Amino acid sequence: MSTSAEWEDLVSTALVGTDRRPLPGPGASEVELLGRAAVHTLRMRAGRRPVAPGEPTAVAAPEEQPAVSRAAGERLARILGGEQPRLLTEWLETAAARGYRLSPHLLPELLDHAAKDRSIRPHLGVLAGNRGRWLAGLNPAWGFLLEEVTGVADEISDVPEVSEVWEFGTSGDRRVHLGALRAADPARARELLTATWEKETPDDRAAFLEVLGTGLSPDDEPFLEAALDDRRREVRNQAADLLTRLPGSRLALRMAERAARYVNVLNGDIHVTLPTACDSAMERDGIRAKAPRGTGERSWWLQQAVARTPLDVWPRLLGRPPRELIRMKIADWGREIRAGWVRAAVLQEDPEWALELFAWDPIADLxxxxxxxxxxxxxxxxxxxxxxxxxxxxxxxxxxxxxxxxxxxxxxxxxxxxxxxxxxxxxxxxxxxxxxxxxxxxxxxxxxxxxxxxxxxxxxxxxxxxxxxxxx
Structure with a gap:
């Protein structure tokens, strides 16, 4: 029987089953069928020449960072082996902050770990070194490493408007570069981001906006106000968060106007009127129309509006200091009002409100x-x-x-x-x-x-x- 005919006979038998079409010869079972198929496949592949000559794999670039000490590497191996595993993040964070790289034999296990645990990836960007990035280029499952920070940021004193890092660096390196520039010269950092904004990916736009939280000032408002029209919701929300922290921003004023429509004091109690709709203007200002499962839409809109209202609005609007407002009777929707205040205190980093709210309801975020x-x-x-x-x-x-x-x-x-x-x-x-x-x-x-x-x-x-x- 020819090779092709034998293969066709095996396929036909596999399709209908050996009980309906037994194989010729002794031991004509499913195991025999699979064994013959394996032998036949091996015969067909043996001696086959590649269609095109293979290209040799490029070698990893020489390392520039110092390796961790032998004792440190051995301790990491113990942690990975199950001894105090909750300390893994602290070890990685400390080693990365000091500019070390890992021993090569530890890389595969850590990269596999990071494929499942995103929280440790930023540390591995530094620790993996050139060998780690070389491995990531060979294994798609480790490709995330190619977007992480590759080195410890240097202090920026005098850098060109467009540096090589900003032009060609990984997403992580560009974020670190922007952050260092923002700390040294907030205006230059904003101008650098503005120049490339339209070319950035949605994920990078959201990450870069977060960097602008350092040195935030009214000068950033026009750029952030324009970002409220971005196609990506995460970008719009990040811009709204930053504008909420600017008490005199146009978004803050719009939220203050809404707060005055929704909340007032009557006979010593706080009374609430729920929003009747979530229009496009509210969505643009960071209020999400769709409520979480189990939450009413109108109460959800109220809570978000309160969270984005500058906290200094409430004493002026309701005539009481924070300590009294938090403890006042709220006729209806008190849970939503106070949840909004909690979110606002965290978002606006207001220590007075955070302290008073913590005394009322101890929450880790406060x-x-x-x-x-x-x-x-x-x-x-x-x-x-x-x-x-x-x-x-x-x-x-x-x-x-x-x-x-x-x-x-x-x-x-x-x-x-x-x-x-x-x-x-x-x-x-x-x-x-x-x-x-x-x-x-x-x-x-x-x-x-x-x-x-x-x-x-x-x-x-x-x-x-x-x-x-x-x-x-």
């Missing part, structure tokens, strides 16, 4: 909106007054790391107090303390109490302290 020193004292006071539950854990998640002595002492004391009554309930708080407290305090923690949870915190702090020393 704690994060406070200045660093205030965060520490407010969070420590909350830990002392509040029991150990999910809310305590979430609030502590809003306190910037590393925690200093005030917050560290409050959390460690809470662990000691609870260890005598509910030791089984300390798992997450113990991990959080070990991950967020300043690792230099490991000795203080270890001497504080012999209780096992405290010693567990101290051991994790020592692990982090050694980890950071290895990356110096």
């Amino acid at each position: 704690l994060a909106a406070l200045p660093r020193d205030k965060q520490e004292t407010v969070a420590a006071d909350f830990v002392r007054r509040h029991g150990l539950d999910g809310q305590l854990i979430m609030v502590l998640g809003g306190a910037a790391a590393p925690w200093g002595p005030t917050l560290a002492t409050a959390v460690l004391q809470k662990i000691i107090d609870v260890s005598g009554t509910q030791p089984w309930n300390l798992g997450e708080l113990t991990k959080l303390a070990g991950e967020r407290i300043d690792p230099a305090l490991h000795g203080v923690a270890g001497r504080l109490s012999p209780e096992p949870p405290i010693q567990e915190v101290a051991a994790l702090l020592r692990f982090r302290d050694d980890m950071l020393r290895e990356l110096q």
Whole structure:
């Protein structure tokens, strides 16, 4: 039987099944069919010449960054192997900030990890080095690396209007370049972005707009107002967020006018009139027409309008300071009004409103909106007054790391107090303390109490302290 005829016979048998069309010879089962097909395929491919000669793969460019120390690389391998895996981000962030690159043997596993976890990708852009980018060019699954930051940004003092990085760099490098220029000369950064705005991808436009949050001023308003007409919703929302932070902007004035139509004080109570429609002008100003599942449209429009209204409007409009407004009776739609105020305090980074709202409803985002020193004292006071539950854990998640002595002492004391009554309930708080407290305090923690949870915190702090020393 010819090769082609034999192949056709195998295909026909596979289509109808060996029970209806048995193969000739002994052992005519499905396994035999697959075995013959495999042999036949191998025979056809053996000795086949390529259609065109292959091109040799280009080699990776020489590395320019220093490699992490052997001890640091070994610790990373331990973390990847399951020892304190929650410290992976801290290790990567620290190593990237110091301009190191990874040992090549660690790259494949980390790139596979980053393919699933987007949060670590910006760190890998630096750490992967030229070898990592070479690998990413060979494997489409790692292609994301080719858009990340490739080096640690230098301080910008005097750069050309259009630099080589801005012209040819990755998206990440261009974002870092724009950020450095924005910090040094806000006007020049805005002019640079304006010059290339129409050529940028939608994703880059949204990312570049976020950079303008540094040094934000009324001079940025015309550019941001024009960005409200962008085709991409993320770009429009980012522009609206920035304009909300400019109290005298046209968007802020439009929102103040809407607030006056929706909210007033009557007989000592706050009364609310819901919007009747979400028109194109409201959508342009960042109010999304479609409500989340389970939320009424009109209440959703109200909440967003409140969130984008400058916070200094409310004391003038309602005749009360923030402390009193937050605690006043709201006849209807109080949840939406206060949720809008929370979003506004976070968006506008208003410490007075954030502090008052946190006292009314402790939320991690409000704690994060406070200045660093205030965060520490407010969070420590909350830990002392509040029991150990999910809310305590979430609030502590809003306190910037590393925690200093005030917050560290409050959390460690809470662990000691609870260890005598509910030791089984300390798992997450113990991990959080070990991950967020300043690792230099490991000795203080270890001497504080012999209780096992405290010693567990101290051991994790020592692990982090050694980890950071290895990356110096």
